[in-house]
Amino acid sequence: MKITQLDPFILHVPVTRGGIADSTHSVTHWGMPGVVIRTDVGLSGFGYCGTHAHLPSDKLITSAMTDLFGPLLIGQDPRKVRHLYRAMDREPVNIWIGRAGVTQMALSAIDIALWDLKAKAADQPLWQLLGGDPEKRIVGYNTDGGWLNWPTDQLVDDCKRMIEVEGFHAVKMKLGKPQPMEDLRRVEAVRRAIGDDARLMVDANGKWHLADAMQYGRRLRDYDVTWFEEPLWHDDVTNHATLAKAIDTPIALGELLYNVDQFRPFIEAGAVHYVQPDVMRLGGITAWLQVAELADAHRLPLVPHHGDMMQAQIHLCIAHRSCWMLEYIPWTLDCFEEPARVVDGAYTTPTQPGAGTTLRDDALARFNVLT
Ligand SMILES: [Mg+2]
Structure with missing residues (x-):
């Protein structure tokens, strides 16, 4: 199995009663900058992180997914997820400007998508x-x-x-x-x-x-x-x-x-x-x-x-x-x-193969704000 493509998305989903607050944040939407990792066998892995739906920073995160880490993944077998994680974590640009914040959240989304693929390929729920x-x-x-x-x-x-x-x-x-x-x-x-x-x-x-x-x-x-x-x-x-x-x-x-x-x-x-x-x-x-x-x-x-x-x-x-x-x-x-x-x-215990992150098509169509 080989990775062929990374398709980024950014979902902005409304929260309860139009807006919530804690001592530090006020939120009207939950942001989900993420990626669908596609393979040559037809399986797709879904991964995303969570934000306060701030579009400019969400775009930085998806850019890190596709432009920084993406080139390391194309052609690779996603089931080697721990090996690929190490390659991304030790990537020189990531060491220089990353290891926290935008790049780490992008890495998180990709790693989740890779584990989703690994579990789907094994036809098992991740647990x-x-x-x-x-x-x-x-x-x-x-x-x-x-x-x-x-x-x-x-x-x-x-x-x-x-x-x-x-x-x-x-x-x-x-x-x-x-x-x-x-x-x-x-x-x-x-x-x-x-x-x-x-x-x-x-x-x-x-x-x-x-x-x-x-x-x-x-x-x-x-x-x-x-x-x-x-x-x-x-x-x-x-x-x-x-x-x-x-x-x-x-x-x-x-x-x-x-x-x-x-x-x-x-x-x-x-x-x-x-x-x-x-x-x-x-x-x-x-x-x-x-x-x-x-x-x-x-x-x-x-x-x-x-x-x-x-x-x-x-x-x-x-x-x-x-x-x-x-x-x-x-x-x-x-x-x-x-x-x-x-x-x-x-x-309840999930039953579907994968990491539980597969998005519905209608949700991707309705909430995606990445153009
Ligand atoms: Mg807390």
Whole structure:
């Protein structure tokens, strides 16, 4: 099997209720710059990353896919994905200008497409190719009701509905109001509404500084919060380590880290308790598996960030022993041939061959903004 062609796309898909916000971002659409990798045997692999639907930067990402990495792939057998990953990762231009940001997200999309092809060629879902157990229960936790721009009554109603009506057993809400006490009052209201048994996570998206995080973060224990996600600036190992020792609530982070080398100092410093790689940012499935092994070697659980909209990562969670929980945000489910699905709080096991990333033709026609 040989790669013959790379066809880029950029999907911009509307989010819930016209727009959501956390402490750092406001989003009306979810961006999916991606690529279809075609072969001489008729199989196609789909890969993409996730953005805030900023078209100029999305175009930079697709350009890196086709112009930087594409020439390394044409004529190659996609089943040699680990070999091809190394060639792309060590490509001199990538070493000079890449290893993070635009080029790393492009590499992620390509790597996902190659693994999709490898699993399709084996006629297996990716979790099976990777040795996973189809009976494994992966808990879905829903973030799509915990937004910072939701007024408190709507936040409470949404979290209650996700637990009582939709069957989730875990929800996450955003922090980052101008006054931390307002955040704590919202946490208290949600905890009261969802009861004691449901898991509740909070996420500051890197906004707080260490002083506030120590003073107010300490009080999260009163609401039995499972983890405090990205409390501080994303790259700050030292202050996260200080905070981790100062408060009882575990720390989760990793969604904005770009490679395994960036995870290592957090883990070795004791600055993270729940490791949160995102397959669409840190270099795709090949790199995700590296981070999963690193976390597992330190006996830390892995709870991936949702950037691929769960499609590939549910396969990886089923396959890797360090995973038991995966974020759930349903914005792009209609785009996929086999959308990720949660029933009674847990993901169902995908059955179609591939990595779960195959897009529907009508979604490509409707949401593609790349001209
Ligand atoms: Mg987060």
